Amino acid sequence: MINRIKEIMKYKELLFNLTRKELKLKYKNSVLGFFWSFLNPVVMLLVYTFAFKYVLRIQTENFAVFLLAGLLPWTFFQMSVQGSTFSLISNSALIKKVYFPREIIPLSLVFSNFVNFLMTFVVLFISMFIFKVKISIALITLPLVLLIFLMITIGLCLLLSSINVVYRDVSHFVEVLFMAWFYLTPIVYSFDLVPDKLKIITMLNPMTLVVETLRDCMIRGEMPRISYLLGMTAFAIIFMLVGHKVFSNIEKIFAEII
Template structure:
């Protein structure tokens, strides 16, 4: 894995160019351009706030901000994994023509989504200012949580993008899984609303650990429990190891299979 990382670093200019291309293509010929990065999470927040706070009457203080703090990392994760899963197939011509570490293709999509994700944090901090929520020293741990989220995303994306080359059903399966995964992650509800007997089961979900950790450091000025960090780290290492190993084993036949 270390040798592979060194090889990817050698091709860092290609990675930067593909990442930049993805960022530009996302809002190409769009009148509002990057403004959509802010508008999308705001519109989703308004819809979910109406549905869950005023219709289902979930009684959570500062519900809109709590929702947004969960919605932003989830949207990044879902968009990245979904787009990365089909990335090798979508770039078949590039894969067949020249040699480069094939991991660069899904990585460019993930990094472009990550840049967009960081931009949307402006919306979250604006909401924090409006609701007069105090930010404390715990927010210094936010970069650590985001790096762990990035590791989980990359590992899962490498695994699914390579498997999708052999089994095209994987991309359809992923879409269905994410529909259920969303509601098994405390995005539109707080972990406190879950009965104690089910809470530990929910915390087996890596995205539940991520969402709760982000809320803790950003909204509540609270250091997440050590088991949260250990859980995210374990998921990241395991997924990166399995994902890169499966990717490398299948990569040899990419050109012939696509």
């Protein structure tokens, strides 16, 4: 895998260009352009706040900030995984024409979504200012948390994008999976509300670890729990290794199948 990373680095200009293309295509012919990166989370915040705070009456302090800290990483994760699942098939013409590390295709989509994800932090920090959420020294751990989160996402994207080339049902399965996965992750509700006997099972969900760790270092002012960081790192290593292995094996027959 290290040799593969070195090879991808040789094609870093191609990766950069494809990432930039993904960013441009996302808002092509759009009047508001990149402003949608800020508008989307604001609209989702209003809808979920109305539904869960005022209709279902979930009692959580600074609910808007609490919700954004879970909703923003989830949106990045979902868009990256679902989008990358189709990425190799939709770029079949490019794959057949010229050689380059095929991982660059799903990676460019992940990185473009990651750029948007970082931009949406502006909305989160503004909401923290509005609701007077104090920024603590724990925020210095944010880059590490985001890096591990990015690795988890990349690993899963490599795995699913390659399998979908052989089994096209994967893309449909992913759509159904994410509908359930959203509610199995403490995004609109607090992890404290999960029954004690189900908390261990919930911790097997990597997005639970990600969301709770981000909330710790951003809005609770607490240093990330070592157990959570170790769990995230374990998921990142497993997903990266398995994703690389499966991708490498299926890559040999990409041109034939696509």
